[in-house]
Amino acid sequence: MMKLEEIKGVGSKTLSLLKKLDINTTNDLISFYPFRYEIIKRSDIYTLKQDDHIVIDGIVESVPNVVFFKRKMNRMIFRLNTGDMLLNVVIFNRAFLKPKLKINTEIMVIGKYDKIRGSIIASDIRFGRIGKKEIIEPVYHSTYGLSGSKIKKIIDKVIDDIEVINYLPDKLVKKYQFLDKLDAVYEVHRPTTITKLKEARRLLKYEELFLFMLQMNYLKLKKDKQIGIKKEVDYTLVEKFINDLPFKLTSDQLKAVKEIYDDLTSSRKMNRLLQGDVGSGKTVVAVIAMYINYLAGYMSAMMVPTEVLANQHYETISKMFEKYGIRVVLLTGKLKKKEKDKIVEKMAKGEVNIVIGTHALITDNVTYHKLGLVITDEQHRFGVNQRNAFQSKGEKPDILYMSATPIPRTYALVLYGDMDISSIKTKPTGRKEVKTILKHDKQIMDVLKMMYDELKKGHQIYVITPLIEESDSLDMEWIENIETNLNKAFGSRYNIASLHGKMSSEEKEEIMEKFKNNDIQILISTTVIEVGVDVPNATMMVIYDSYRFGLSTLHQLRGRVGRSNLDSYCILISSKETKRLSILTKTNDGFIISEEDFKLRGSGDIFGVRQSGDMNFKVANIKEDYELLLQAKDDSLEFLQEHDNIETIDNIYLKELLYRVMDLN
Ligand code: ADP
Ligand code: MG
Numbered sequence: 013m014m015k016l017e018e019i020k021g022v023g024s025k026t027l028s029l030l031k032k033l034d035i036n037t038t039n040d041l042i043s044f045y046p047f048r049y050e051i052i053k054r055s056d057i058y059t060l061k062q063d064d065h066i067v068i069d070g071i072v073e074s075v076p077n078v079v080f081f082k083r084k085m086n087r088m089i090f091r092l093n094t095g096d097m098l099l100n101v102v103i104f105n106r107a108f109l110k111p112k113l114k115i116n117t118e119i120m121v122i123g124k125y126d127k128i129r130g131s132i133i134a135s136d137i138r139f140g141r142i143g144k145k146e147i148i149e150p151v152y153h154s155t156y157g158l159s160g161s162k163i164k165k166i167i168d169k170v171i172d173d174i175e176v177i178n179y180l181p182d183k184l185v186k187k188y189q190f191l192d193k194l195d196a197v198y199e200v201h202r203p204t205t206i207t208k209l210k211e212a213r214r215l216l217k218y219e220e221l222f223l224f225m226l227q228m229n230y231l232k233l234k235k236d237k238q239i240g241i242k243k244e245v246d247y248t249l250v251e252k253f254i255n256d257l258p259f260k261l262t263s264d265q266l267k268a269v270k271e272i273y274d275d276l277t278s279s280r281k282m283n284r285l286l287q288g289d290v291g292s293g294k295t296v297v298a299v300i301a302m303y304i305n306y307l308a309g310y311m312s313a314m315m316v317p318t319e320v321l322a323n324q325h326y327e328t329i330s331k332m333f334e335k336y337g338i339r340v341v342l343l344t345g346k347l348k349k350k351e352k353d354k355i356v357e358k359m360a361k362g363e364v365n366i367v368i369g370t371h372a373l374i375t376d377n378v379t380y381h382k383l384g385l386v387i388t389d390e391q392h393r394f395g396v397n398q399r400n401a402f403q404s405k406g407e408k409p410d411i412l413y414m415s416a417t418p419i420p421r422t423y424a425l426v427l428y429g430d431m432d433i434s435s436i437k438t439k440p441t442g443r444k445e446v447k448t449i450l451k452h453d454k455q456i457m458d459v460l461k462m463m464y465d466e467l468k469k470g471h472q473i474y475v476i477t478p479l480i481e482e483s484d485s486l487d488m489e490w491i492e493n494i495e496t497n498l499n500k501a502f503g504s505r506y507n508i509a510s511l512h513g514k515m516s517s518e519e520k521e522e523i524m525e526k527f528k529n530n531d532i533q534i535l536i537s538t539t540v541i542e543v544g545v546d547v548p549n550a551t552m553m554v555i556y557d558s559y560r561f562g563l564s565t566l567h568q569l570r571g572r573v574g575r576s577n578l579d580s581y582c583i584l585i586s587s588k589e590t591k592r593l594s595i596l597t598k599t600n601d602g603f604i605i606s607e608e609d610f611k612l613r614g615s616g617d618i619f620g621v622r623q624s625g626d627m628n629f630k631v632a633n634i635k636e637d638y639e640l641l642l643q644a645k646d647d648s649l650e651f652l653q654e655h656d657n658i659e660t661i662d663n664i665y666l667k668e669l670l671y672r673v674m675d676l677n
Pocket of ligand 1: 260
């Protein structure tokens with residue numbers, strides 16, 4: 013196959029633009045598929061009305077007449093014979109077409125029909141006939157200064173001479189009666205009929221999903237076979253610990269504990285995700301996991317994304333372990349060097365049972381003594397590299413990921429297909445639901461009134477404003493604006509402070525501490541408080557411009573209130589998208605909310621800022637092609653079971669793909 017730079021019309025400028033689209037080879041080029049298709053079908057001219065869109069064909073009946081005006085502009089007029097009608101065609105700035113528009117030339121004209129004058133104001137003229145069938149035109153995305161039509165032209169130059177990689181095992185091609193891959197790739201670029209185009213896309217979607225699930229399943233099988241540390245622990249000791257807790261575990265919590273216990277005491281390495289809403293009681297499950305690990309004689313490490321959260325977990329967890337004589341330490345980047353060195357030394361010597369911290373836990377100079385369990389909280393906030401760095405710190409530590417963002421079933425498969433999952437769905441009983449109220453911007457006086465009622469009861473309030481596009485200064489302005497207004501309303505009686513991304517972590521911590529101690533009653537913040545903090549006396553959250561957030565994010569945010577037996581409220585202020593937001597007023601179940609979010613907005617917003625490369629499918633859409641995804645999942649698993657040893661795979665491309673997965677993990 014031709015090289016990209018060998019294609020006529022592809023100079024160094026185009027090459028660099030293609031590179032930006034990650035198109036480096038001709039194979040990449042032909043895998044750049046049209047994002048939609050335009051269907052050109054001959055109009056039934058008798059049913060058209062004045063100014064309707066028209067697509068018609070015929071032959072040129074008169075020599076085009078060109079008139080130039082305003083220096084660079086031109087207008088061309090000629091007569092078109094459609095077979096049963098003569099129409100005047102008017103088109104602007106296409107004088108260059110004149111030599112080709114000889115009398116009797118067959119053409120298609122697309123434009124606007126001026127029925128009264130019997131003419132067409134054309135937007136496009138093409139050569140040839142439409143015939144009885146419709147023409148399906150591929151439309152490519154225009155990006156980075158490269159127009160879709162330019163991409164189409166480049167693809168035109170190579171399309172008759174392409175080679176493709178056949179990834180799919182023949183067996184599956186037969187099973188689903190797929191088109192030949194070459195045929196399919198040709199068809200998506202140069203469609204012949206809608207039926208065939210659909211067939212072509214079905215193959216390409218399936219192939220994409222199959223390859224993805226194959227890698228995912230391969231990782232899962234490999235992880236399932238990983239030998240970890242077999243920890244010997246008597247479950248009655250765990251039961252004793254559970255019975256000593258100040259509350260009774262919910263059945264979901266108990267089930268999760270049991271699953272984790274089984275993992276830890278088996279020789280297989282644990283690779284488990286624990287998911288459940290904010291406040292569903294994941295932390296205590298993690299605590300029990302660390303206790304089991306401690307009983308077996310190993311050290312545990314728990315990594316969280318923020319200092320605030322690390323501090324909070326440290327406080328709760330060390331309290332819970334106090335009477336068991338378990339030594340818990342805190343390690344964050346914020347500690348003074350001397351303190352840090354002391355802790356690092358203790359850890360290396362094995363004088364620590366549990367360490368809780370931020371990224372600082374995976375810096376180079378930190379070593380662990382008998383690290384048996386690693387827990388990462390809010391794991392989607394850490395990059396894969398950070399997670400992997402952690403794993404290399406221990407011999408073969410068991411891994412528990414915790415996430416408060418329940419994800420729809422579909423996504424669980426795609427994102428966490430290589431893990432086991434424990435879910436906590438029911439919240440501890442007696443927990444009051446956060447009452448959620450939707451208010452229009454114009455009803456701000458109502459909101460202030462509700463805030464005042466809460467403040468009078470001695471309660472505290474979070475006020476959240478979304479980040480405004482990358483611009484810090486705008487955020488600041490916006491926050492200051494809100495602060496000024498709230499100060500006008502409440503400043504004489506209550507203390508108000510704001511928290512934002514520009515502050516140092518010391519400043520943030522100081523404000524959080526004051527809020528915790530009720531020295532501050534209203535805390536204004538961008539989403540920096542999204543994870544973790546626990547201030548039971550805060551009973552109200554007011555969220556400005558809430559339409560800017562995904563439902564799951566809003567749900568997480570409101571989880572910050574309702575952490576006691578006090579009535580608590582979440583006020584969503586929004587002038588837009590109230591129908592979507594109203595879902596939050598109806599349910600407090602994070603699993604339902606994430607499904608709804610997914611239905612309404614697709615994948616984009618479920619993880620807030622996170623963009624997962626895993627989900628950048630080219631043709632497949634895991635929402636629409638879920639059934640296909642499930643098939644691909646089963647087929648790829650079966651394929652792997654039939655090829656226990658990768659060496660026995662004849663398809664070298666598949667073999668290479670799997671070797672690569674192995675290298676990366
Ligand atoms: P998560 O980590 O899932 O956000 P936490 O573990 O922080 O939730 O739990 C929230 C609060 O609920 C904590 O104060 C915790 O002590 C309490 N809690 C956890 N499990 C139960 C339970 N089964 N019954 C009563 N309270 C519980
Ligand atoms: Mg938590």
